[in-house]
Amino acid sequence: MSKDKVQIFDTTLRDGEQVPGCKLDTTQKLIIAERLDHLGVDVIEAGFPISSPGDFRSVSEIAKLVRNATVCGLTRSVQKDIEVAAEAIKHAKRPRIHTGIGTSESHIKFKFNSTQDKILERAVNAVKLAKKYVEDVEFYAEDAGRTDNEYLARVCEAVIKAGATVLNIPDTTGYCLPEEYGAKMKYLKENVTGIDKAILSCHCHNDLGLATANSIAGVINGARQIECTINGIGERAGNTSLEEVVMILRQHPNLNLDTNIDSKLLYSTSQMVSQKMGMPVQPNKAIVGSNAFAHSSGIHQDGVIKNRETYEIIDPEDVGVNQSSIVLTARSGRAALAYRAKNVGYELTKLQLDEVYQKFLEFADRKKEINDEDIHEIVEQSAVDVERVA
Template sequence: MSKDRLIIFDTTLRDGEQSPGASMDRDEKVRIAKALERMRVDVIEAGFAVASQGDFESVKAIADTVKGSTICSLARAKAADIDRAGEALKNAASGRIHTFIATSPIHMQHKLRMTPDQVIEAAVAAVKHARNQIGDVEFSCEDAGRSEIDFLCRIIEQVIDAGARTINIPDTVGYAIPQQFGETIRTLLERIPNAHKAVFSVHCHNDLGLAVANSLAAVMNGARQVECTINGLGERAGNASLEEIVMAVRTRPDLFDVDTGINATEIVPTSRMVSTITGFPVQPNKAIVGANAFAHESGIHQDGVLKHRETYEIMRAEDVGWHTNRMVLGKHSGRAAFRARLEELGISLHTSEELDEVFRRFKELADKKHDVFDEDIHALISDTLKAAEAERYKLLRLETASRTGETPTATLSLNVDGSEQQATASGAGPVDATFKAIEQIAHSGAGLQLYSVNAITSGTDSQGEVTVRLEKGGRIVNGHGADVDIIMASAKAYLDALNHIATGAERAHPQAADV
């Protein structure tokens, strides 16, 4: 008997980006979208087109480029939002508008200040307006996990009549418990007379660590779309993890009468790409994609695996992309091999000058470390393209000194608006001294909120990727830098954050009251 198709809706580029500090630029989003396309993700939520010009351009670029997946844009139940989403998706081979409004009593009363009847009226009008823009419309009941079941039945029946073909039941605040959430989905499917005309979807947050469990409970009770993210990325505690959803369904066919069209061998490479681009490291014991996910320390476990793998492994590492035969580049690799690898990774450079600069930096990196892996290339691309943008602050030289019993110092030169400036500072360590030297020149007044270091690959010659989070006047920005020299990577990250502050560009939150 054939199984139902479980639609995988990836929202890494929209909800995942709402994780503080996970902001991605347009080219990085396109690279991730291409990776999701190679993974055969059904729907890619590319962004929230009305939030900013940058979000609009990202959604449009992905819609123009990716043709193997449906491209979706989020929109509040407002005509302006929907029109902007429709404009961004104009060239999509397959596009979807995802419109939403809050349905819980607490949201309707305190956030929307609307009566239930007014909410239904706005939802129906939004769906009808979206159907005039595009044939594929999804409707979400924001905070459905705390909404009254009778009201959910009323509003969903009417938006299906208005033309919505996907109905999303999100656990927006991560409040649900699996048994209760599964029963909610089953009840909606049983009570709503036109439920058969729509695909029911779930979007679960991980505030109680139950996002995947709640999503799977929903699938067992009739949901046929799951909204999730790579590595479980997302605001607060994150979202349901795509890799865990896909592999749970695939590993337990005895319990799930569904399957996905996902190419699971792309899971680990895509996980690493998202981690590199966002600067959010994957914890070693993370299911499926963590470095220890298939490691066996116990002698008993090792003996069992050697005798028969299934004694302690429920899936093969190779099936999710571990230990695949990937091309490793080195200092003897030529331009043709490098360009071919970029194409395989879905990386497109806009000009020959960009290729020249990236290849030059690749050669510099290859001289410092023996093997250059895919993760190195992704970090290299991000670092190079950011350096090519208009920057107020640019690092010219850096020298640090750190000796036992002496206070570390840093001396550096920056190009600031075309003028070279120098500074020397001391600090608790070489990184602290470097940041203080930068601030002697910048006088930014920003406060350091986060300093994080992650090794991109294994080995002592690995590139270090540094994330720096700065706060100024209530605005939070993230900076990223990568280098085999961790002090240099730290300086790059701090300056990247300062350049974000200097541009003044801000991204609105999709659930903000006004955009």
């Protein structure tokens, strides 16, 4: 049975770059855009062209460079925004304009001082204008997570009639629970006339740590695009993490959903974005963190050494990591010490290992982590006669 395709919409260069201190120049953006295209993302949101001359130039150059992915420019529901975005992406092989407006009561009342009917009218007019420049128009209903479902459905139906090809349903504040976000997608699938003419898209923020869970709930309930960033970078607590949603879908084949992402490039792409943006990846970050495939507990180490799948559900090589790490600490056991000792040239018998292990514990209580040089010193200081082999 063939799997349904979930499109990956990468907004590292737009939403991700809005993080304070993560400003990229055009050259850096082009390097990352080229890698994203090679990675297999379906859509690259290259920037917000009206925001500055520099961003316009970057979007324009990315549009010329990218060979496979759709190149998307963000706008507000403002005529000048849309005109400038159209100009910036005019050289793209697959251009898309991403326009929209806030639809929650909070946005309508406090941000726009407007009414539901006037907001709906602005949404339709923005899509119609964008449609004059490109065939592929994505509409975002900002703060859809806190928007009344009935009104949200009205807006979605109207913009589809106006020509929208993708409907972005953002949980802008990261407020929704997965059940709520999934139910919102299901409601739209069942209550919007013409919904089969557009793709529903998840755009989730991580304020409560639920961005990935909400995105997965969204695609389970009918969405077929996930908007995400490398390493989950983004405003405040960040966006949905690209590497997480890709590997969740791949590790759960029963969902019958997959992406075009070359997962073996995930780790190197993560490192590239981290370096270019000056944003370290937290060690315990899922999939790409330095500890994602590292084991220091003796019980875990023993299990992984016997069979990797006892404590790892992902083969490290599937995401571009060479191998799992057996980290020697005071919590490590004999199996881990024997494994690491063998890697540096010592074949220890059981009796030798018992002796060396006692000396190892003395070292481990003084240091956070035992390295290869320490192993040589530990063996040499132990009362055992062990020959080092090549």
